[in-house]
Structures are given as structure tokens and as C-alpha cells.
Amino acid sequence: MTARTEQAVTGPATRNARLLGEALKSITERFPPRPVADVWPTTEAGIDDIVNRLESSPLREAVRHTQWCRVTGARQILGWLQQFPGASWQQRWNASPAAASGVEWNRKAVEWIATTSTGVTAPIVGSGLVGLVLADVLRPSLSWQMARRAQHMQERFPLVRDPEGFARLQTLAGPAGWDSLTGRRAVNDLIKIIVTKGGALANITVGDALEYRAALREHHTQSAGHTLFYAWLRRLGTLPDDAPTTLRNLSRATGQVGIAQLVDRYDLTCRPVRDLLVDYLTERRPELDYATLDNLSRFLALHFWADLEAHHPGIDSLHLAQEVAVQWKQRAQTKIVRRRRSDGTYNEVVSPRLDSSTLLIAVRALYLDLAQWAGEEPTRWGPWVAPCPIKEADLNVKKHGQRVKARMDQRTRQRLPALPTVVLAAKELLDKAQARLQALQTAPVGGRFEVFGETFTRTQRPGSTWVYDASGRRRDLAQRERRAFWGWAMVEFLQHTGARIEEMLEASHHSLIQYRLPKTGEVVPLLQIAPSKTDQERVLLVSPELADVLSTIITRIRDPQTGAVPQVAAYDYNERVWNPPIPLLFQYDRSGEISAMNGEFLRKCLNDVLDATGLTDADGCPLDFDPHDFRRIFITDAIRSGLPPHIAQVIAGHSDINTTMGYNAIYPAEAIEAHRAFIARRRALRPSEEYRTPTNEEWDAFLAHFEKRKLSLGTCARAFGTSCIHEHACVRCSLLRPELSQRDRLTEIRDNLLDRIAEAQREGWLGKVEGLEISLAGAEDKLTQLDAALKPSVIHLGLPTFGEIAARTT
Template sequence: MVTSTQTLEAPGSIRAAQTLAGEAMRGVKERFPPRPYEDHWPATSQSYEEVMAQLDQPPLRAASKSTHDYRRRGAKNILRWLQDHSGDTWQQRWNASPAASSTGSQWNKLAAGWTGYGAANANGILNSGLFALVCADVLRPSLRWQLTRASTNLRAVICQHRDPAGFTRLQQMVGAEAWSSHLGILAKNVLVKLVVAKGGGLADITVGDAVEYLEAFRENRPGSYGQSLFYSWLRDLGHLPPDAPATLRFLARTSGQVSVEQLVDRYNPQSKPIRDLLVEYLKERQPSMDYTSLEDASRTLVRNFWLQIERIQPGIDTLRLPPEVAAAWKQASRTKVERRRLPDGSVHETVTERANYGSLMMGVRGFYLDLAHWAVEEPERWGPWVAPCPVSDADASTSKHEKRLKAKMDQRTRERLPALSTVVRVARENWIEAREGMDALRAAPLGGQFTFRGSTYTRQKQDSSTPFRAYDESGQRVHFGLIEERAFWAWATIEFLQHTGVRIEEMLEASHHSLIQYKLPTNGEVVPLLQVAPSKTDEERLLLVSPELADVLSTIIARVRDPRTGAVPMLPSYDVAEKIWNPPMPLLFQWTYGGQRTTVSRNLIRRGINEVMERTGLTDSADQPLDFAPHDFRRIFITDAIRSGLPPHIAQVLAGHSDINTTMGYNAIYPADAIEAHRAFIARRRSLRPSEEYRTPTNEEWDAFLAHFEKRKLSLGTCARAFGTSCIHEHACVRCSLLRPEPSQRDRLIEIRDNLINRISEAQREGWLGEVEGLEISLAGAEDKLAQLDAALKPMVIHLGLPAFGQIAGRSSESDPHERP
């Protein structure tokens, strides 16, 4: 590993990819355009006298005479000033005046000599006059203009007089607590701004209007995503179309599913022919791939392959790579540069080995082979791009990476499995303590002090906007509500994952509908089951809910229930892998953030688990703080299940793996497990065999065992009969098939064979016919032993089919007597 620190980008580095964040918002803008700003409607088309008469009538007439005089005199001066600008309506004159393009805090300083007022009191009178004209719907300042000026009275007047029925219905729907909360007031302010800027009531606000406000808000406050609670309220009212976005909260930070062209063009490849080829190739494969795989393929082929090739050889526009370019690319792809910006602004670079080098090579090799294969069916389309593949089969091998990954994951599991009980205990203690801190904050008076985790905190004096915040001894603000949320969801996550072994995306998609009942056919007992929604393998599965898991689930459900209805709120969720929105479901992992219900994010869970691990003080083998990733609980679950005797094929079903080898890859084998398994095998084998075989032999038995091997040596070779068996041929070894003759005794066997032949001749001559039969059996045995020796000594000759010399040389004929020798 090589590290370096520099202030500029490394020369020749890959061009940064264009971010796709916000593509989802741009897509919504195209589908739902905002309402245009109008400049002609009945109220703004009235004459000067009609407008002033309207201001004198309820409900626009203020109850206080002084307030009414202020508003009337200010409106009169504004209208007289606008009469000097072009336009047929008051809104057209407002748009033509410099006030429309100025900020809300500076507009009343544009005319130096406002009639009848000095500089000291002109500001308040003019603002009151503009307030009256806006309430009367004579003028409609734009959203961007309104964001630069705040009004404390406009919200109450608009809610009361412009759309009283709509605002009353909205108040009943959200509840009194949310309506009067700080976040509720901010949401009402946004709705009032939309009504003022575009006219109409709440039912007339469109999705495009809401998006336009959020964009204006981000322009006015860079780095902020604005308040989106108002949009959730509008959606709950039911006035938005069915295909409207479920929420505007994350659209400015998410991409959604973009087109193949966008996936390729974000890296800006220089060669247009290659760019078009990559787009066509990915489109051809798109129907058989999920979006995550499609995005990974575009990253592999464009950023990790072709942009590297263009960096090595600028201007190249062919897939037929020169050998030196292909070699340089493969060498550069073996490592990657990780950059981290330091506090002083410099960039710290760390060059590390690329773990997925084999997968990268496999993706490029598949690209070349696909083109060659498709060219057979469509030569006119793919044929011109067929080229020799720069990646060999050995380059695309992932066996070494898989072995390293397996060893690394096994080491993580071995370090974390013994610490699991400590992590579970500390997680619960951390949540209980955070809950006690919340109770102490609630019990303290506004501005009072309380103690939490050995430190003294002061509750803020005003509790309307941030009810669960306090200040520590250094004056730093601490959000106790967020601390308790992280502590609870960290505990819930640890408990849920350790009892189920599911993936984190499956946990976050678990809903109230996932809890089902099953009646056992044997005894009729009803058992609870957890239905895991399809995730990585698109296969749903059922898990038995243990009593410990049931306690965790009941705690979560009790926490997320709506206190008004008692039901778990329906909530849409964003699939971070597929970049799509799932339909609303009663999700278990949801909480209230920013005044609206939302899913528990992975970032919240990760921070909560890190706080738990920091509190445990555990370290790994390198004496570094031990960390826990959500996927570690899955490996621990599978390892512990198999160690406890669960058959691997059952563990495969519970884990949702399509291949049992994947399940065994999650199972970390301990050395002690291998030893115990071997001992158990020996014990099982002994139980199936006679016990007397494993007793200690006596001295006589041992001597007999040794004597057996000493008596196996014969003159012709070695006897192969088993220990404890008698000779079946009464020591007629030449006839016995168990005799293994020695090659050195071949002459002796020939002598015995010849002697047997002579004896058979003698017996036949003398008429000893009974002797002949036995001698012929011995003769057959001797010839068989000789054949065994000849076969063992005969060299192995393999005929290769080559012609012999005589077959290729010219045949000689009778010599010519006149031919010279």
C-alpha cells in the first residue's frame, strides 16, 4: 500500500463522474409543471377607488382603527406609486416596477419620497399597505420575493379569509398538536406563500407549485433542502393526482432510475462511436438485468475500462487494443486510489489493491465475448466491433479473491461471535439510559438543569420549536430526542438481525403485514411466523418468531402506532438498490422526523450501532476498536445455527440462498469445530463396529500378530492372506491365488514348471492317473505365476500410428549388371 499527500488531483486521473443526484426531482418537474404566474384576474383588475373601497369592508378591515388607518394609507401610497408604471392591472404594474425584482426587505426603500411620510415611519406604513393589498388578492408577490420577507400576521389572515374551509379541514386532519408545533407552523407558512403567489386555495396547489417552492427555498438558503411537511399534508388532503410523488423529501438527493444514455454520459467518454456502442450494448442487456446490475455494468465498462483506455491512449476509438495499451490498463486496474480530504484542504491519497479485480476483468471479457457471439446473428450491427479480447481466462479468475474474501469474513465472524452477547446487553442498556435522559429533560422546567450520564445539562428556555434539546456545560446544543431515537433503533436492529439473520434491506422492508399465524397440522398449535419479502434472490421465505423476537416486534409496533387511530401508519419507502419507490405499507422501521413519518435510514442505524460499539470498548485482534456491520449479524446467525446442529440445507432456506455453497461460505469454521467433528465421527464409527476390536491386546495376541507377518515370507514370494485366516490350499502355494511371486524367483518357478511337466509325463507313462490331475492343477498355477511376472516386467509400448521406415523407403529391386556399385 502506498500513501501520499497532495493539494491537487493526481495527473492523468480519471475524470469525475457527473452526479445523478436530483435526477428524480428533475423528472418530477418535467411531469408536473408549475402553474404560471398570472397578471390578470378580477381583484387585480379593479380600479383605484374599488380597491380602496374593498379595503374598508370586512373581512379586510382591521378591528383596530389605528391598524386600519396604517394599512389604508400604505395601500394608497403603493397604488399611487404603481400608477406611474406600465400595465393594465395592478399586478402588471407591480411586475414592471423595481419592487418585483428586489428583495422583500428592500422594496419599500426604492422610492425616496413616499408621499406624506418621512423616512422614519414610511417602512411600517408601506409594509402594512402591502399586507392589505396581498390579503385582498390585488397583488401576488412571487415565491422568491416572499422568501426574502417574513410576516407574522399574514398566515392568520390568509387562513381565515382566503380558504377557510380548506385550512379548517387540514387542521382537523393533522391534529391540534401537529398544527400548533413549530414544524406545523413552518408548513402552514409555505402553504400560505403558495396561495398568495399563485392564487386559489389549498385544492388548487399542484405538485409543480410545491417543487417550484423547494427550488426557490434552496436558492435562498444554499445547502438546505427545505421543509417538505407541507407536501405531505397536501397529499393527505387527496387533492394531488394518484401518480404524484409519495414525498418530496429525498427527491433532491436521489437519482431514481435514469436512462442508459444518462448512465453512460455521466462519465463523459470522449469517443462518440464507442459511447454509442456502449449505450447499444447496455440496452441490449437491459431486459435481462435488474437496475443495480445495469448500473454496475455501466460503471465497469465506462469508468473502469474505457475511460482508463482513453487516459492511456488519448483519441483511441476502437476496441482492438494494442498489446501495450491492454497491458497498461490491466496493470493500472490492479490498484485503486482512495482519496480523503484533510482539514488543511490537502488531499490524502492511499493506493490499495483492488479487491474486485477479477470481477472487473470478467465484466470486460463478457463484453467482448458478447459482441463476438451477437455478431453471428446480427453481423451488420455487431460485426464491425468484434475484436480480440484483451482479457484472458486467467485474468478473469476470481478464485483467489474469493478465498481471500472467505478468510477475511471468517476472521470477522470469529472475532464478533463471542462479543455478540456483550453487544446485545450494552445496546439495551444504552437505550434505557437514553430513555431516562428524555424523562429527566421532560421533568426539568424550562431553563432548568438536569443530569444525564454524569453531566449537567440546561433545558432551553423556549420549548416551542425544539422540545427535546438542551445545552451542555460548554454551551453546545444536544438533541436528546435524536439520541433516544438512535439508541432505540440500534437496539431494535441488533435484536432483529441476530434473531432472524435477514439482510438489512429485508429488515427495513418488514411491515405489520409480515407477521402471520400458522396452525400446526399435528396438534393444532398456532405459531407466529415472520414473512420476509423478496430481496436479493426474489424468493420470499418464512421464519419462526421466537419469544425473544416476539418481544422485540411488539415493542417496535407499540412505538410506531398512531396514537389517534392505534394503527401502524402506511408509509412509502425508497429502494436504494433499485432506485424506485415501493407502495405504502405499514412498515415497522419508521419514525417521525421533520414532523412527518419516514423510514428509518441506514445512516441512523449505522450511527446508532457505532455508538453502542464505542460504549462496549471491545477491540479486535489488531487492538483496534471492534466494529459491527449489519451484515455481520447475518454471518453470525448462519454460523451459530450450523454449529448448533442445524442442517446446512435448512440454514440455506432460512437465509434465502439459492445455492448451498453460498450458505457454507457464510459459515465460519472454527479449528475446534473440525476437531470435535472428527472425534464425533470416530465415536459414531466405533458404535457401529464390535467393541472387542478396540480393547487392548494381550502379549500373546500381539506376538501372534507379529508372527503372522513373519510367516508370510515364502521361497517364491509373499503370502497375502489376512491376519487370523488359515491357508485354504494346505500350503500348496503354487496353486494359491494369494501368492505374490517375487521377480527374482522366476528361475525357480521355471524349474518347478519343468519338474511338474516331467512328473506328469512320468505319471502318464506309469499309469498313475490319480497323480496326473493334481499335477496338472499345480502346473496351471505355476504357469499363471509366470504370466503375472511376465506382465509386470513387460515394458509398456504405445503405438502412435507412425509409419515404419520400411513403409516409406523405396523398395529395392534386382540390381542392374551395368550399374556401377
């Protein structure tokens, strides 16, 4: 397992699991299943009447031996059931040991029935039970049917019990869907529901489907692919309009739950504080969307109060001691993450919490809101008013934003050069996957074929896309081709639009619109991006490359029978609601059911592409790409290419241009190139002779100038081509830059000048004294410069007096 596929398991994720399936629980309460009956007309009939029905069409079998076994076995079973109490055959069946388990029936049916009949064999008893079920005399339970399989009943049931309904369903499903493995599985699911509850396809309710799904999950740990039967029921139009659009992922969806459930998932010990948080969130609910409400409840209930209860048991007040507040703020800066190793074990690491400032802001808002609301409702909020432990200085949002900006810029700089490699790898991966699948379809069942130097063996089952490679490992080439295609489509869509992943998933066939230019009449294709994060709708120009991608996607997802793009309902993971069915572009056939894609599936497709590139980061780990990285790269590349930032803001859908500039990873190379361009423009305005190639004499003179700048006391700073204004009396010159190492020498010169001035004054050389004093002033000035360089300058600001800061009165 690579570092890219490691998953972090944290406490909140585990506690959020309590809300999984809340949507299913709510739907189950709205749509109860039909009760299981034990009395109906056919189960109250006599043995002779039942036998006469088995002898008549459509229950009569064409093969005489099969018909004889059917009737004989039915008589033997009914004769055995007569010894049990009940007014109907179903009641007697329920009272018998046969109703407990289908496994026990398989093992002991012959032994049980042999006590009342002769000539009992397993084939005869099994055929008789099929006949009684087909005649709707007995209705075994769902759990009973899960334990055994009757292939002949699955073949005969649609022709006997509801021929018109199953014929219509077969037409809607199409030949490919009806004859597929998932199609046969869906028919079997519908048969089991009708066997248990009676009636026809039109009588199956939403509650029946949910009950069957629950029984299936209880009996089979792997129940994937058993949702197609419900999708077929919806296509039949027998379910109500407010029925769930699909049964898929209902057990993982939370739906919109109440505020009390959001808080109670964290098991807060202090009941008054728990009630306070519920009231506080209820008060703020009208101004928040559900995703923000969910995050706020997690911040306040889990990361704030549950953390305080864990480290300070018995705490019951928002008035926190200073040391308690300090310790909590320190813990709020980090989090403990459990990461899975390649061997399946976990290790705990402490990592910084990226949203720590958001957490502190939420807690500070709680305290300030309570203080403000207490003035309006003192009885309700006043007892909870307390000093806020989060000071304004703790919210260094500017520094946090700078760190995020630097981190995102570095991430963008690493991935921008790798984008062409990722795009090329996605296309190559798709081409190879399609070539393998095409070779599989032309290979005979069980035969071998070779593609790209790899040898595969096709499985024996007709219509299957599973193969065995040279090492004997199984592969599903259709699934690999599907993941390769959507990985390529995702990379192309994101790199050409810069859209968010939720915007890409919500793009539909209706998003493609046309605009006719008023002057030229040219038709321009546009892509309409639905409102997402900022609730702002925008329109993007479709480039030729993006048009090819979109046309390829639409061609793939069209219904082969109608030619239309199927309408599917997608689950909004932010708002926890199901969106109405629309012709989404990112949809696929999942076990026979057309389903909307989610971010989890597309990230797996993207990881396949990244594995094919073999790219690594600076640490040697596999380079990971997030869907949002394409958005940052798109904005950065657009601005670098000359697109004005305010236009990039509109295309990206940002409400603030500073957000757009935050996505732009500015390179130092850009400043260098801009400076070079400025120099080029300046040179174009200056005389060309100034930029001629210097002669050897001029170059030697230029080098000699810098060689002569070195002096005993320091360095001469006069410009090239200028003469010495002090006739090399360097101590007097302001252009002399003395060195610190020559301070002792400069002190000796000053002392010598003092001695010479004293001698000149003593001897009466007044003309000499004037020149020596000028040199002395220069030497002392140089010493002052050196002393200033050695000592840091200190400015005394002084202290204001009371009279300067206080008002005076007379």
C-alpha cells in the same frame, strides 16, 4: 474522527453525481407549475373598491389602530404605484423597483412612498402591504417573500383566504403537528405558494410545490424540514394519483435513466466506441435488472474504456496491443481511494479492487458476445470483432472466492464473540437515552436537571427537546433517543432473523402472519420476508425475543389518532424506483413527515452503538460492524448449534447450499471438539480395563523402552512391549531408522564387513561368510535409504514419438 467513520471518495462516486436529481428533473417536466399571472379581478379593482374590501369582513381588523394603519398604508402604496405603467396593480408592482427584492423593500419602501404621500412610516407601510396581499391585490414573487417575514400575515392569512381548507388541514395534522415548529413552517410554506399563485389549498399543484422547493433551496443553503407542506397536501387529497409520494431526497435520487445517460456520464472521447457500448447495453437490457445494468455500464464505460482513453489517448479500436492489454489488466486489480483524515485533509492510497474478477468477466463477455452476434448480424457487429484480451486463465474465480471466503471468515470470527457486548450496549444506550428524554420532559422550561451524573439545562423555547450540557454544548435529546431506539431495534432484528438490510427495511406490518398447527391448534407467529436479492419469498419463525422487539416497534410507530401503522413509500436504491406506500416497520417521524428509513441513517445508529462499546480490533482501531455481519454470524451460530445446513439455506434464502456454507465460518476448535467426541465414543466401546491408571512399575518400563530406542546409527522403531527379533543385530533390522549424520559411520561398517568377508573367504571360514553377507546386505540397504533421503526422486516420463501421437495410414 475514527477509522469507522472515514469515507472513501473515488472517481466513480464523483461522476455518478451527474445523475443525482434526474428523478426531480423528470417529475418537473411531467408536472409544470402554474404560470404567474399579472391580471385577475381583484388586482384590477379601483382604490375605493379595495379600501371598501379592507373595511369589510373578514379583512377588517378588530383593533382600530391596526385597521387604520392597514387602510392608510394601502392608500399610500397604491398612490405610489400609480406612477408606474400597467393595466393592473400587479403589473405596476412588477414595473416598480419594489418587485426586485424584499430586502430593498425593507430598506427603501418609506423613501419611495414618501415621494407621493405624507405621513409615511415603516409600520404603516408594512401594515398596508399586508392588507393588499391578504386582499389578493398584490402577489409578491417567491424570491421576494424569502427575504422578509410578516408574522401578522401568517396569523391572518388562513382565516381570510381559505378558512375551510386550512381548518381541514389542521384537523388532519393534529394539535401536536400543527403547533410544532415544523408544522408552523409548513403552514408558512403553503401561504407563500398561495400568495404567489393565488387560489386556495386545493388549487396548489405538484409543479407549484416543486417550484417553491427549488426557490427555497436557491435562497437557503439549509432547507431541511420544508417537505411537510407537500405531505399535508397529499393527505388533503388534492394532488393527482401519479404525483410523487414525497419531495424528500428527490434531489439525491437518480431514478431510472436511459442507457445513453448511463454511458455519457463518463465523457468518453471516442464517439464510435461510445455508440457501440450504448448498442451493446441496449441489446442486453431485457435480461438485466436496473442495478445490474448500472454496474455493467460502469464497468465497461468507466473502468474499461475511459481508463484506456486516459492512459492511451487517441485509442479508437477494441483490438488492443498486447502491452496495452497487460497494463490495463494490472490497473484493473487495484484502485486509488481518497480517504479523509481527522483534520479534514485527504490522502490517496492504492487498495486492491475486490470486484476485479467481475470487471474482467464483464469485459470478456463484451468481446465474446460481439464475436457471437457477428455471425447473426455481421454488418452491425462484425466491424467490432477483435481478439479478447481477457483469457480464461485470467479469470481465477476459484482463488478469488477462496480469498473472499477466508476474509469473511476472519471477519466473522472477530465479531462473533463481540455480539453479546454489542447487544448489551445497544440496550444500555437506549435506556439511558430514554431516561434523559423523560427527565427533560418533566423539567421546567429553562430549568436544570441531572441524569446519570450529568447536568443539563433546558432551552427557553416551549416544546423544544434541545438542552445544554455542562460544557455549554447543545444536544437534541429527542434525536439521540430516536437514534438509540432504532440502533437497538436494528441490532435485535438482524441478530434474530439473519435478514439482509434491504429485507429488514422492506419488512412491514403485513409481514407478521399467524399459522395454526394442524394437530395441536397452537398459533405460531411468523415473519414473512419479501423477495429481495434472489427473488425468493421465505417465512421465518418469530422467537419470543423477536416478538418483543416487533411489538415495541409497532407500538412506537402507530398513529396516535387512528392507532394504525402509517403507510409510507420507500425509495428502492437498487432499482431506482419508488415503491407503493405500505405500513413499513422501519419508519420514523422526520421533521413532522413520516418517512421510510434508509441504510445511511441506520448505519449512523449502529455506529453510535459501536462507539458505546469501546471495542477494538487486533490493530487497535475501533471495531466496525456492517449490517451484513449479523447475517454471517446468524448462519454460523445456527450451523454450529446443530441446525442442518439445508435448513439454514432455506432460512437464509440462498438458492445454493454452497452459498450458505460460504457464510459459515468454521473454527478449528470445531474439528478438535469433534475429534475428542470420537475418542470418547471409541473409549466407550473398548474394555474399561484398558484405560486404567498404570502402576509405577509399568510406567517405569514404558519410559525405559523409549530410553533404549536410541542407538549409535539412529533410532529403533519397534513397538512397546515387543522383543528384538534380530538379537540386537541392528544393521540387519528393517526397524532401524538411520540418521543422516551417521552415514560415514555406516560406510565404515560396510567397508569393515567387506574386509571381514574377504578374510573369511581367504581363511576358509565359510560359515562366517554367510552371516557377514547378511549384515553387508543390511548395511547397503541402510546406505540406499540415506541416499534416497538426500536426493529428490525424479521420474522420467519420456517423450512420445511421432508414431505414438499421429494416426498411421497404410
